[in-house]
Amino acid sequence: MRIGELAARSGLTASRIRFYEASGLISAVERGANNYREYTADAVMLLEIITSAQNAGFSLQEIRRLMPPRFDAWHHDELLDALRRKAAEIETLRERLAESLERLHAIIETIETKPEGLSCGDNAKRVMTRFRKQSEPAPKRRRTPARGRPRA
Known part of the structure; x- marks a missing residue:
């Protein structure tokens, strides 16, 4: 054809x-x-x-x-592995998108709940401060030995 x-x-x-x-x-x-x-x-x-x-x-x-060189020469295991890897990639992307969506909804809510009389500039600072705090990783705690106990 x-x-x-x-x-x-x-x-x-x-x-x-x-x-x-x-x-x-x-x-x-x-x-x-x-x-x-x-x-x-x-x-x-x-x-x-x-x-x-x-x-x-x-x-x-x-x-x-x-893609195989011929239509009847598919490599079954390779194809399944590739499909499984792609499904895992998509799942990871979906999780990241869900987290991003949650953050965006939180920002929207923060903007919409602007306190009465607060200027737009001050509200922007309030929103960004809250957004930065949400984006920061939790501080790592340093383990210290209990008082009065000898170190091992």
Whole structure:
């Protein structure tokens, strides 16, 4: 099939398909006597896999490493490991985003509960002081031996 038909079947633009080809994500295609690119039927599924992987957060470099040279040559264990690593990365990101969201809600609440008569400038200082205190790591306690007891 030609690139126009592949674009219509995959929902991607011809330029995106050419980009994936130039990036090594889909193998070089045969050119007909008329010099048009000719793609196999597997190209549609391959493009769906690439698009799905990108939507799942994989970079093009990660996808390139995982793509087998042939459709029937997937490395099952490597693929599962990569999927598990990506899921863990996303979970870590989700936790960080949840913490950021919580901090933002606290800042919004602090701004909205401005004491009566407090100027905007003084309220900004109040908010930033509170924000800095929330962002500071808890001080580490230094262990000291109890009084009257000899050190070991």
